[in-house]
Amino acid sequence: MKKLMTPFILLLISSTAFSQGGDVNLNEYYSYPISAGFYYHQMSGITSDALSDFDINQLSGEARYPLPGRPNLQILAVAGFLNYSYTGDDNQDWSHYFIYAGPGIGYTSRLSREFELGADFYCAFAQSYYTELVYIDDEETIYGQQNIIAGLSGRFALNPSYSFSISINPTLGFNHTFGELTDDNGLTLGVGFSGSYRYGEDPDSARSTIKAIRFDKLNLPPLFAAMQSYYVKNRAGSLIITNKEKYTLEDISLSFMQPGFMDSPSPIARDINLSPGESIEIPVTMSFNNDVFATQGVTPLTGEVIANYTVRGREIEQRHSVTYDLYDRNALIWDDDRKAAAFITSQDSAVRNYSSHIRQIHRELVQPYISSNLQFAMQAFNALGEIGILYQIDPTSPFTKMQGDDVVVDSINLPRETLKRLTGDCDDLTVLYCTMLETIGIDTALVTVPGHIFCAFNTGVPSADYKMVNPARNMIIEIDGSIWIPVEITMIGRSSFAEAWSRGYAEYAELNSNPEHRGFYKTAEAQKLFRPVVLRETDLGLQYGDNDAVTSAFYQDLEAWSQMVLKPMRIEAETENNPRSWNSYGVAAAKLGEYREAETAFKKATVINPGYMNAKLNLGSLYYLTGKYSSTYNLYNTIIQEAETSQASKRTLFKLYLNMSKTCYALDENDKAGIYYAKAKRLDPDQAVAFNYLGSGGDITRASDAADSLVMFSEE
Structure with a gap:
């Protein structure tokens, strides 16, 4: 017996891997809610000589319920008739029959749509009746006794369609009686066939492939080409979908496709699972290409929401059309x-x-x-x-x-x-x-x-x-x-x-x-x-x-603005009438291009305080801005000697040395420019680095005209 069953068991185990080796789990894909069927077997006893004197025929019906989520496992309900026909030569008739019912469990592995392998086991309570035996004290009552029977069978099934299945079933049976006649006890072996009807809907039928998702509400208001980038990550509309199947929809991914204005479908959502009857609202995002900017006015469009999902192991694509208006690149609504x-x-x-x-x-x-x-x-x-x-x-x-x-x-x-x-x-x-x-x-x-x-x-x-x-x-x-x-x-x-x-x-x-x-x-x-x-x-x-008209207007605006800035500062300088206020006013006037005002202010500061170093430094800077480089050089030369003698602050000396270096550079005195630049760099190397061309002896070109035209002022 073990030798007979071993190949069958190995084939059954290998079929499990085969049935799930592809992209689709066939057991789930072709699952069904319930089935009803019948079995017929011819059996022979194999464990005693007494059993071998009977021809055993079994006819039964069964209901099969696949477990949700594990359709390859099924719960069985079995009921049937088992007939023992006596074939012995002792002129006695020991024929009898069993009526039984009980539960069982089944396992199925589908190899393809048409073929599957499986095994079933059941254990049932049975009542036997011996038609030729009666009780001694009651000749009207047929003798009977109670039994426990069990069966283990294999299934080699052919499925002509989703709903019908027929199979060949090698079967090993077992019987144990609780009565006095024990000839039936033992094992039987046989083969038979079965047929069953499976309820449910064929997943390969046209009707079953397009109705798993119901698009309850697709709110897609008018869209605007100018908002193209906004729609990529933000809500353009909303979508409510509902699972109308009796099975969970898994790995739902949604996208939107607009032919002509999208290079590929725009992802909306992914990795969603929906239980039977469950609904979910999803924001709709879109990735339009640049062709939307070429539209004019209002363009009516029809796009598609594409749903891809898995149900009962099968991958399904479902599409739903939607119409909406696309406004051109100039249109918008002022909600933001x-x-x-x-x-x-x-x-x-x-x-x-x-x-x-x-x-x-x-x-x-x-x-x-x-x-x-x-x-x-x-x-x-x-x-x-x-x-x-x-x-x-x-x-x-x-x-x-x-x-x-x-x-x-x-x-x-x-x-x-x-x-x-x-x-x-x-x-x-x-x-x-x-x-x-x-x-x-x-x-x-x-x-x-x-x-x-x-x-x-x-x-x-x-x-x-x-x-x-x-x-x-x-x-x-x-x-x-x-x-x-x-x-x-x-x-x-x-x-x-x-x-x-x-x-x-x-x-x-x-x-x-x-x-x-x-x-x-x-x-x-x-x-x-x-x-x-x-x-x-x-x-x-x-x-x-007219370029002249444009530049003239700019000059007038700049002059008007300069006066607006300088007017309160001049009033302040006149009111306070001290070197510092006149110097501050002069710096502002110089920076705003009011050079005459600046020169007057600096000179007033030096009249009030002839030793006011900052006003002298700024007067030299003013000469530099007006292109009077020789006058600038002479004035800075005098001021530097005075500043070094009077031990002026490092900040003042730095500005003097750097401005003098720039003046020498403007006069093509590169060696002198390098000397003064080195002095400035020793005082403040971080600030001096921006003007390193001054110390190059003319080998490095200045960074820009702007850098060369600027000199330092002191507002202290």
């Missing part, structure tokens, strides 16, 4: 003011070229001691006015009505479009001005107040040096230790930069008592969420206007 940052396109070559042109024509007018950011802000403001840019309220959707409306669709012109149209609403002009400043590396911000939006920019001046921007400290915004200036860009073309600055600050300061009603959004921060629209390279054919 930071969205305007998406229209600040600092990488647009057309705008960058225009900004470069503006810088080029002002190159000779730039003041080295004045914030370069502030100077370019003035230049750009005037240049835009010169080409005819004007503020014009959008008649269909003005910002005053659209701000904060998360339903109505507004539009913003891209900077290149405003440059061509020459008109724009406050939002159009704000993103244009911010873009021009951002193209040359100036940090900007979007400032919003109820019904309005305008620009602010970082001057790059530390808050501690506010006097060099606005001495009264009443027209600046201090953010993170830097001075920012607001500009009312709608005044472009009809007012000066100073007036636009003043108006911008007034609008900002009006809400100082209610700051929660205004917004200040740095462009760089906002663009982390709303990245700028991607544009194709193009030549706008812009006419840059």
Whole structure:
């Protein structure tokens, strides 16, 4: 018997690995909720001569229930009829039969859709009846006795379809009686066949492959091309899915595909499991390609939500179509003011070229001691006015009505479009001005107040040096230790930069008592969420206007601003009338390009105190700025001798030596420049390293013209 069963057991074990070796677990894939079937066996006794005198036939029915999650294991319910026909030659008839019922357990391993191997074991209570025997005291009652029977059988099954299975079953049986007739006790061996019907739905049928997930709600509002980058990591809509099967859906992954505007499906979610009847809401994200920026107006689209998941070991793909509207690159809704940052396109070559042109024509007018950011802000403001840019309220959707409306669709012109149209609403002009400043590396911000939006920019001046921007400290915004200036860009073309600055600050300061009603959004921060629209390279054919008119306006703005800064400082110097106040005023005037005012101030300081070293040093620096290098050399030579004799401070001596070195360098006296540079370096090597070209004997070219034009002033 062991020899007969060993090959069967080995085949059964090996089949387990085979059935699960592929990508699909066939036991789970073709699982079923319950089955009903019958068995027929012919048996022979193998453990006693008495058993060999019987022909044994077994007919039974069974119900089979696969365990959830382990469908290869089944619980059995068995009931049947076992007939023993006597074949002995003693002229006696010992034929009898059994009626039995009991539980069992089965194991199945599916090799393919059509073939499976398995084994079953059952143990049942049986009642036997001997038809030719009656009780002595009651000739009407057939003799019977109680038994325990068991069976172990193998199954070699062929499945013509999902629902029907037939099999050949080698079987080992066992019987033990509790009565007086014990000839049936022992083992039997035989073979038979069986058939069963399996309830459930064929997973290979068309109906079963598309309905595991129900798309209950797909909320996909109108989408906007300008928000392309935002949709990659943030909610574009939402989706509710429900598992409508009786089985758990595993490893659900969802994606969205929009043909023509996506290079591949955009992942939405992954590694989700849904129990039967369970629902889940999932945010929908999307990765559009740059083709969305080429759309015009409103484009109706039909996309697909793609669901991939595993159910009962089978991998399934399910698709669901959805329609929505895609608005072009100019459209948005104002549910978040930071969205305007998406229209600040600092990488647009057309705008960058225009900004470069503006810088080029002002190159000779730039003041080295004045914030370069502030100077370019003035230049750009005037240049835009010169080409005819004007503020014009959008008649269909003005910002005053659209701000904060998360339903109505507004539009913003891209900077290149405003440059061509020459008109724009406050939002159009704000993103244009911010873009021009951002193209040359100036940090900007979007400032919003109820019904309005305008620009602010970082001057790059530390808050501690506010006097060099606005001495009264009443027209600046201090953010993170830097001075920012607001500009009312709608005044472009009809007012000066100073007036636009003043108006911008007034609008900002009006809400100082209610700051929660205004917004200040740095462009760089906002663009982390709303990245700028991607544009194709193009030549706008812009006419840059009259260069002389632009530079003249800049000079006037710079002069007006300089007077605004210097006026309170001059009043202070006249009031205090001491060397220090006149020296401070002179330094400010020199840095702002008011050289006559500066010279007068330094000389007044030395008249009041002839030994005031700082004013003398600054007078030499002023001569250097005006190109009077010989006069500078003579004055510094005298001052250095005086400073060394009077044991002036290291800081003062450092400035004198470095300025003298620069003067010698300007006079092509490289050896002398090296000597004075070495003296300065000994006093402050860290600060001197930026000017190491001075000690090279002319072998190293200076880093930049700006470095050569700057000399040190002393405000002490």
